[in-house]
Every structure is written in structure tokens, then in C-alpha cells.
Amino acid sequence: MGKPPPKPRRLKKKEGDDSDSDVEDPKTNTSEGDEDDWRKYFEDEPAPPEAPKAKEPGVRLHQMNIHQSLHSLASHRAVFSRIWLALLPRLSSATDTEKLAVRVLHIMHRAILPHLTRPVLVMDWVSACVDFGGF
DSSP states (O other), X not given: OOSOOOOOOOOOOOTTOOSOSOOOOTTTOOOTTOXXXXXXXXXXXXXXXOOOOOOOOOOOGGGOOHHHHHTOHHHHHHHHHHHHHHHHHHHHHSSTTHHHHHHHHHHIIIIIGGGOSOGGXXXXXXXXXXXXXXX
């Protein structure tokens, strides 16, 4: 590793042969100036990696005006998270909403959790449902 691959072998010149000294090897059938030579890739020095571009700071959610927040996915996710985190404790407190809590538990993994900003916050409600045992 670290050294270039060996140069292609050239046929030795026979005595009395007036041909050019750069005789091609019949096995490879290529010359040194050929652009499609696979060995050229390993002989070239690798290009230095480009420096990653600095991410431009975006506008914070609480600093957005109404128009910006209407077109911002992050703003929609924040509102969605706040609504669900406010709704979940109310589902388990009333006895009438037991069926709704069961339905929420059934759809939570595919319809709610992927869209929350911090899905870990729902963990307490789910564990309370499991501890209750009625669901």
C-alpha cells in the first residue's frame, strides 16, 4: 500500500529487430498513453476532499412571521407535537375516552410518532397505559 502499481512489462528487443523500443505487451494490448488504462486511476494522486460547506443558520421557529411559519415543515411539526402532547393526558383521564386511547395506541407507531419533534415525550403516556392494564 502506498506505492504505485508496477509498470507494464515490455517485451525484450530481439537481436536484429529494428522496431521501436516501446513494444506493446501482447497480453495487455495497450500502450502507456492510452486514456482507458485502469492503472492510471491508481497512479494519479487523489484530489484533496472539499471542505464541507457551513450550514447557514435558519430562522428560529419563534422568530418566524406568519407567512414563514405557514410554509415551514419544522413549524408544522412543532404544532403537531404540542397538540398531541396536550391531547394524550386527556385521553387517559376520562373513562369515556378509553376506546379512543386504544385506537391511538394502535395507530401511534405509524401515524403519530414519525411526525413528532421529540417522540420520547410520549413514552410516559404509553407506559402509563401499559401500567393501567385496561388497554
